[in-house]
Amino acid sequence: MDYNDLPEKRIKPLREDDNPQIFRTLRNIDLNLLTIFEAVYVHKGIVNAAKILNLTPSAISQSIQKLRAIFPDPLFIRKGQGVTPTAYASHLHEYISQGMESILGALDLTGSYDKQRTITIATSSSVGALVMPTIYKAVRDEFPQLLLRNIPVTDAINKLSQFQADLVIDSYVITARALAHHVLYTDKLVLVCRKGHPALAQPLNADTLRQYEHTLLMVDGQSHSDLRKRIFELFPDRQVSFSSYNLFTIAALLADSDLIGLMPARIHALFASCWPLCTLDYPPLNEELIDFSLHYNKLSLRDPVLQNVIKVIRQAF
Numbered sequence: 217m218d219y220n221d222l223p224e225k226r227i228k229p230l231r232e233d234d235n236p237q238i239f240r241t242l243r244n245i246d247l248n249l250l251t252i253f254e255a256v257y258v259h260k261g262i263v264n265a266a267k268i269l270n271l272t273p274s275a276i277s278q279s280i281q282k283l284r285a286i287f288p289d290p291l292f293i294r295k296g297q298g299v300t301p302t303a304y305a306s307h308l309h310e311y312i313s314q315g316m317e318s319i320l321g322a323l324d325l326t327g328s329y330d331k332q333r334t335i336t337i338a339t340s341s342s343v344g345a346l347v348m349p350t351i352y353k354a355v356r357d358e359f360p361q362l363l364l365r366n367i368p369v370t371d372a373i374n375k376l377s378q379f380q381a382d383l384v385i386d387s388y389v390i391t392a393r394a395l396a397h398h399v400l401y402t403d404k405l406v407l408v409c410r411k412g413h414p415a416l417a418q419p420l421n422a423d424t425l426r427q428y429e430h431t432l433l434m435v436d437g438q439s440h441s442d443l444r445k446r447i448f449e450l451f452p453d454r455q456v457s458f459s460s461y462n463l464f465t466i467a468a469l470l471a472d473s474d475l476i477g478l479m480p481a482r483i484h485a486l487f488a489s490c491w492p493l494c495t496l497d498y499p500p501l502n503e504e505l506i507d508f509s510l511h512y513n514k515l516s517l518r519d520p521v522l523q524n525v526i527k528v529i530r531q532a533f
Contacts, residue, residue: 245286250312252279253291257309261298332361335525338369338381342463342483343508347385347400347533354532355525362525376513382522383529384511387480397509398526400533403480405447405504407496408487410471420498422453429457431466431477443506447478450500467491480506 255265266273289304344366375381418424470477471491516522
């Protein structure tokens with residue numbers, strides 16, 4: 217009997233509504249039996265497989281009998297001192313071996329760099345636009361098999377503590393004991409307005425700035441409380457008429473109004489290539505610096521791949 221087409225019917229793309237049945241089917245299969253099947257297939261004998269798996273030949277034989285009860289085929293036929301697989305077993309081997317390789321690749325137990333793997337990096341949209349091109353080039357040059365995924369940075373402590381992100385890059389230091397950080401670069405804050413703004417033709421002082429309305433970047437939590445306090449001391453009477461969580465939105469509005477806003481200098485340089493923006497030289501702001509740091513869970517250093525990705529990113533900056 218020809219079994220060549222049978223696995224084609226068993227192995228097909230899974231639909232969401234198939235999942236309960238798939239789970240019930242797998243629940244009735246001891247997946248260790250598939251490991252034994254592969255060992256017998258690759259080493260062409262029960263005795264050889266028993267040595268590789270550190271089991272008795274009797275245990276291997278019992279496992280093959282269980283597999284024969286699951287699949288409609290004898291799977292292996294005795295030939296001389298060993299066994300030869302049936303056509304059905306050869307076809308089954310193709311799927312099982314691929315599945316095992318995929319599982320081992322996902323687990324990456326050896327930290328192999330030739331395995332495709334996704335590294336998840338959380339940033340804000342503006343910080344991502346600034347740092348991800350440099351990170352992408354540095355990581356891909358060293359580890360071309362790694363894939364990068366950029367997600368929004370929200371509740372950074374939980375994201376790292378629960379391993380929902382491998383790395384977080386943001387402008388504040390997370391103080392949780394389980395987390396570590398390295399400063400990638402330090403930037404200064406600048407006042408930004410549109411080109412042709414009337415403030416550019418006036419002496420820039422506190423009285424001038426009070427004449428215009430300002431934008432405000434909203435950030436989560438208390439992470440920037442010290443920075444907010446210092447900015448309030450620098451601009452105690454500023455009138456905020458627009459606030460947003462997104463610096464891209466703020467930049468677009470600054471370019472099309474007489475609003476004035478604050479942002480890091482490198483992000484302004486990036487936005488200035490997209491919108492007609494320029495900076496206002498305000499000396500009291502010159503000493504205000506902000507660190508952008510790479511954060512990660514300390515337990516991640518047990519992963520040699522991630523450890524070296526962190527090293528490459530730090531070197532890139």
